Amino acid sequence: MSSATVTDKIRRAGRGVAPGGGGRGAVPAHHGRRGPTAGTLTLILFVMPSVLLILLLNLYPVLYAGMQSLRDGSLIAAGDFVGLENYTDVLTSEAFWDSTGFTLVFTLVGVFGSWAVGLALALLLRTKIPAGGLFKVLLLLPWVVPVVVSATSWNWLVATPQSPFPIITEAIGLGRVLFLADPTLAQVTVCVFKVWISFPFMMMMMASALAAVDDNVYEAARVDGASRGQIFTHVTLPLISRSTYISWILMTIFCVNDFPTIFLLTGGGPVNATSSLVVLSYRKVFAEFQTGPGTAIAFVMTLTLVVVSVLLYRQLKKVNIE
Template sequence: MAVDTRVADKIGSARRGVGVAGPGRPPAAPRKGRGKTPLGRAGKTLALFALPSLILLVLLNVYPVVYSFLQSLQQGTPSTLPWQTPFVGLENYANVLTSESFRNATTFTIVFTVVGVFGSWIVGLALALLLRTRIPANGFFKVLLLLPWIVPVVVSATSWNWLVATPQSPVPIILERLGFPDANFLGDPVLAQVVVCVFKVWISFPFMLMMMSSALASVDTNVYEAAKMDGASAWQAFRGVTLPIISRTTYISWVLMTIFCVNDFPTIFLLTQGGP
């Protein structure tokens, strides 16, 4: 009976955190949670290895931006030394924002971007839906439709310039024989903008064609069969089935094409030489 009492006392002491040797032994100290360890020797070594790349990144990216901004707050010429240019503050920005040429350029950039993004998307999506059907020589047509994007933009712009640049070019001659009035496509400001926008759609729709084709490949044909059995028309199936499934790829394509259009200076310059 005494043995059972001692065993019970030891078990109770263990549960209360008291050592089994007796009440004289101090209870075990609770373990502290492991916090964030300081940067060790390996971390410092990695930081030293990354430091040259970080310095190079700052010199090549951050410094030019800061220097250009400071230069924009001064009034000078390329031949003027930096410390000789007077400080004018935001006057240069005010002159640019209030100039007519800036408004015209901004308006055309918006129109060019909207037409380039949605025009190439509509053409690319339509061709992707067409090539998804079983037509003869499907692979040949896919390669053929990618040529406007594969060919360098310099070659494409030179070809289009030869086609429409002067009244003696092939396109104006054909339109004149069809009864249309003479048109100087690259000499008239409005017609030049139309040609540039159409040319952008021409060289950009293959990119949208590839993006939409990859998105349509993930659409299960059984979904269309189920929609057809429910009495949905082709337009209803496209609007209710196809568009929701390819929406994520569509948004990504729009963002990428918007970036391409906003930054696309070579296309416009090669086609129009900066005018009219």
Template sequence: MTLAGLALPAVVLMAVVNAYPVVYAGIQALHDGDLLNLGNFVGLANFRDALTDPLFWRSARFTVVFSLCGVFGSWLLGFALALMLKPNFPGKSVFKILLLLPWIVPIVVSSMSWNWLTATPDSLLPVLARDFGFGRVMFLADPTMAMITVCLFKIWISYPFMMMMMSGALEGIEPNLYEAARVDGANSRQQLRYIVLPMTARSTYIAWILMAMFSVNDFATIYLLTGGGPVDSTTSLIVLAYRSVFQDFRPGYGVAISFLMTGALVTLSIILFRQIRKANIA
């Protein structure tokens, strides 16, 4: 009781600090004001406008694609690297540090580096593509190539997080399980299927939930690399919400988009947490 009493003021303060912006944002979503004035009460009109806007659904589709690439692309690459780094070998620590660099380096530096590699016809990758006979490849000017480039960039900056999560999960598996499996005649593929994947499932689901949140709310990666272009091909919901609030001066509409995003994330989190309980690993 004493500890609870000491913690109560901090808990109340945190609740108030976090609750006020959410409540005020909810009020804004029900009005048609600007950045300075709350405006008139319009009810659910902002939500209706968002759900009937073709740009909203185009942004939602790209957000889904971007998030799937961020979650599963980075997980596959990170899990593969974690498996490779599991055995001890000379230089393992140095190699692991080098693999962590995309996560450690500030996003501004990373995005500028990728811009230098891809942005203009005279950049390194377009020149290499032209030299290999692929013609004039515009990585950030062509809508399809811009989407692919942004998704690859997301995988590149996210795989170190997945690698660390899965490395920790692999360290928690008892070596005796591998030895028993080898005695029973299980090969490496069977050990991966029947030991590694089930024993790391809890960490995998948690990593998926966290990376899904990171991806849906990832503003900097997209905005610094493409700004949402060309022709809105890489505009995600978070970029659309930002534009609505700070460029179109429609905070109610932008906040409504944010609430719709939050609802989708909460639903996804509930589904994945249920998967954890079904697997009996919670």
């Protein structure tokens, strides 16, 4: 048998072709030029209505808002084209950078504060505690209750001199502290409120991640003489790192875009101390009727969120658990 014949048979075998003929695994020479089949066309026809609906409901508003950010219009008139002037005015505005600073603090406290509380409670729920089922339900209440109800309750607790918390501060000798009248205290109150309504979400995320960890890993660490702190830092945190990064990404988006939590509790005050970027954008559009600067702020927020999400997602992809 010639070497050319052997080589040809080897090539045919690599393509799944039997030595004696074309076989079932043979690949036609024109397979790369074959057009779409009837089944593929049918699937495309079924998918097209959904794709068109998504484009109409999502893409069109984004494109329209993008055009509005390049004009000096209002809610009732498109206005004249001004190019990037709105973005320039926004980025050189003191109010924008003040809101950016508070948004950054609000997001950092909301993400890491709720994560720390949620992780601690998730670890606690793994232990045997009395009435554990009832305890879990009660912990979910801040997340389940509508934010309007929660904000109203917190206003009743801290907003006026007759509220319970100012009365308590006076009773312990601190005077009647008006938590929502002082700029710094208002910022602290809003951040604590955000952690309070967000930790159940983080608790559920972390509880799911912890449930997926094999108990044999902890047992092996104990046999090797690891302390509780070492087990937590070198075993628990690395094993739940994927879920942790995912929860950080989601909570970052939730915090930056969180309008009702701030607006219902303080309205952005006092003296704009708790005005985040989303609240500032709302005021520009619906209070001052300046749709150009308002939508420009929204697009800057969106770009920032995309960058932060991409960075966290890249970090997520680097996590390698064997």
